[in-house]
Amino acid sequence: MPELPEVETVRRGLEKLVVGQRITAIDIRYPKIIIGSPAEFCQALHNKKLLSIGRRGKFLLFNFDQNLTMVSHLRMEGKYFIRRSDQPIEKHTHIIFQLASGQQLRYNDVRKFGRMQLAKTDQVQNLPNLSKLGPEPLSTDFKLTDFTRKLLHCKKAIKPALLDQTIVVGLGNIYVDEVLWLSQIHPLTSCYELTAKQAADLFQNIIQELTAAVKAGGTTVRTYSDAFEHSGKFQFALHVYGKEGQPCQRCGTKIQKIRVAQRGTHFCPQCQQAPV
DNA sequence: TTTCTTGTTTTCAG
């Protein structure tokens, strides 16, 4: 379940491992991962050199020479590994990028939910799925005044509002539950009912939590690991996610699990009072 | 066989 901290950790790992390398061949073993024509995908990337790796929200941006970018979303379980060409292909390996160094960049995805597509580097921000994204929470584009204004104009409950990537990007199910617990806000609270102080608390906690999680190399729940196949450490810092029935670390009340917007949602019924 | 998992896209009602 890679959210911003996990995607950023993957990005940093790949940056060290594959930037500067040239692609000499691509083996697509499961074509549905590719949005658009797989044949064109292979052809376009052939002999391209990887210049840098960026990130927008939960999307990885592999920037190649000649104005070409490969946009990659890991969805639930996508992973990248580096292997020597002679190493056996592991289960659930769907795309293999042969590199000039003799190494391979392998995309592995148990669920096959991840997607990749090509775009011109200078047009990436205009792709339909990236053009509507909100500000990056760890950049100076993320501003309390804008955040508060957007929240107060939103008619949704706070949990789905934070999951939807238009107010701010990067939060998924785990970090939304954590940020709401830290801010002592019930997940079903309507956004327009939030006070200025609550909006400010959310703003602050989003930044602090994501910063801390990036520093810890992300959260490993079930299967996430980075490009070095290291697990994250932030799962030890979680307060509510996956803690149903355990005592709240603030007040001792048992953590409850409910369903909000079809998602498993963990909260403390004492610290995070239900809206009236 | 049924249930569970989540990020994004699509669909539909209003």
Place this chain on the structure above:
DNA sequence: ACTGAAAACAAGAA
């Protein structure tokens, strides 16, 4: 035209 809620979708593990 727009919004929000809900469903759909991707596919495998337990």
